[in-house]
Amino acid sequence: MTRTRLSALATTAALVASGGLLTATPAAAAVTCNSPLWKAEYYANTTLTGTPKLTTCDSVISENYGLGDPAVTTLPKDNFGVRWTLTRDFGSGGPFTFTAEAQDGIRVSLDGVRKIDLWKNNSTTQKKTVDLTIPSGRHTIVVHYVTWTGAANVKVAYTPRTSATVDKIRPLTPAGFTVAYDKTLNQVTSRWTANKEMDLAGYRVYRRLTGTTAWSRVGGTTSPLTATTFTNSPPPTGQAYAYEIRAVDKAGNESVGTVDLPITSVDRTAPGAPIGLKAVENALRGVDLTWTAPTATDVAAYRVYSDGTLVDTVTATAYSNQWLTPGTTYAYTVRAVDRAGNVSAAASASFTRSGDLVAPAPITGLKATPREDGVFLEWTPSPESDVKYYRIYRAEWYDNGEGETGWVAYKLGDYLGPDASSYLHGSAPDGENVLYGVVATDTWGNEMDATDPGMNWVEVTELGTPEAG
The missing domain is CATH 2.60.40.10 (Immunoglobulins)
Structure with missing residues (x-):
């Protein structure tokens, strides 16, 4: 077997991996383990006396030390011991099952009374289970474990017995009600x-x-x-x-x-639901909601919900919601609220925002012709029906002299109409090697990003002689 080894300065992650240990502190430091954690004290002897060599907090007692020192350079290979102590509130108490298994010796006590005693040197793991009834309130469990020679392992657990034929003890009445x-x-x-x-x-x-x-x-x-x-x-x-x-x-x-x-309780009589709720797209690509007030005369306001979420409370019989997502369907409900706070049943209407979230396809047929007055671009117009305008990208080679190189693209300021198929970019004929790209932007604002691998670029060398760097 491989023995679990713990350094007195081991990390939390290492301790958790080695059997549920949550913290480790050198022996000289004070350790407090909050219930229901066990406080584990390691001793370099089988009498569990003197100052502990290592103190930790364990979530469970389940250790397999194998054949070596559980705390490297801290404890001897054999003849060491561990004391685990836990004090917790058991509420109303009740029937519990205690289980213990170990190689070598183990003792389990409840409030100072020994309940399990398997205190002998063994070449195999010994086990014992006992059923106990724990009184209500706080109680302390202490586990003493020693290993003399050979392999070392230990497990201890306590669990309530929940069978209706065994457990007849009522829980405590809840406090703080x-x-x-x-x-x-x-x-x-x-x-x-x-x-x-x-x-x-x-x-x-x-x-x-x-x-x-x-x-x-x-x-x-x-x-x-x-x-x-x-x-x-x-x-x-x-x-x-x-x-x-x-x-x-x-x-x-x-x-x-x-x-x-x-x-x-208070008396509640809700007003009737709003009448004839309608949802119509407005000029800002949002929605205008309108309805007729119910017959109740004490309506103070209306609550407007979108897909079940309250978005506004209004006093008029209309509401506008702007900047909705293209191609998305929204479920709107409106409820009337009277002056006493009573809320009506819902009037409902659905609304689908026109448009989509898909950018136009890449521009094809792009040509670039260098001229004395700049670079003349030509392209095949997009066949898509919702193109609103075209934008031009220009990319220049970047080299900072320190190994950082690449094409850097930026968007020119012009907006070209949906029927455009050419553009002259006025630039000095300085012989630079540059890239040009064209993107179509649709009515909904969708356009391909310059970094998209599907974008078509054309490379061109401007007329003239490159300027000296």
């Missing part, structure tokens, strides 16, 4: 503190009409809630309601409910 009622939205937000039970399945939220004893489960109805917050809308009847939270474990045991917290 509060409710906040938003009258505008008619929403009750319940919050509470997470329970500590390891076998917790989640929470259930209950509501009842004040003056009755019949509870209705309004949260965690099909499976327990895993979050510690829940939002619910009570019937908008103007009546008083009480809420409470109960925890439930994986065995199906439910806690006693929290103290009941009351709220009084």
Whole structure:
């Protein structure tokens, strides 16, 4: 076997890879391991006495040290020991299974009482499993492990027993329960503190009409809630309601409910939905929405949504949305809101922005003729029907004398009409070797980038003599 080796100054990544170790600190430094991490102390003896040679924090106890020193140059090859300590809150407690296996010796204690004792030198791995009932609250588990000679490995785990036939212990009642009622939205937000039970399945939220004893489960109805917050809308009847939270474990045991917290709902009568919603493209390639107000007289505003996302709230019966993506379909809905905050059903309309996102194809047939007054370009007009104008690119060779070379392209300032097929670029006849390219830009602003490998370039040498560098 290959032995896991740990340096006293090992990195976190190396420690994780070697068995779940999260941190490593030289023995002289103080180490604090936050629950539920184990604090591991390595000793260069089998009595686990004196100052630890290495202290780490482990997420699990699962080590295979093989035949060598687990902490290079820190511990002896044989006859070393490790103490793991963990203190955590077990909530309501309950039945647990403890498992331990090791080569060589291992002892597991709960609150100072030894529960597993396999303290002997072995040439093979020894194992033991015990079932325990842990009381509620905080408890400390201590694992002592030693290896005398030969191979060394150790595993320890503790897990709740979640069978309904075994676990009859209720979870603790959730603490920190509060409710906040938003009258505008008619929403009750319940919050509470997470329970500590390891076998917790989640929470259930209950509501009842004040003056009755019949509870209705309004949260965690099909499976327990895993979050510690829940939002619910009570019937908008103007009546008083009480809420409470109960925890439930994986065995199906439910806690006693929290103290009941009351709220009084408000009366809500929503206005009718906006009438005749229409979506029409406007001159800015956006959309103009128009509708007729519902018959309700207390409408204060309208909420406008695009693809389910609120984009604006307006008081008029119209809304404009600009700069939409060409060729994209949008689903618009509009809801009326009255002065009390009641929101109507939605009026819906879809809208497809004209155009596309595809640049015109590369220009073909490009020719460049050098002249005394510049370079005369000719090309085959684009066959595409939505060309709005043409742009000219010129590229010059770049060499900074330090090994950086290449063609550098820039766009000339002229915009040529959709019927153009030639262009004279006035430039000095200085004999330079340059490149020219032409791109078509469509109505929607799409055009090929100069760096696109599909772009067609033409190379030309200007008349005249190159200027001295």
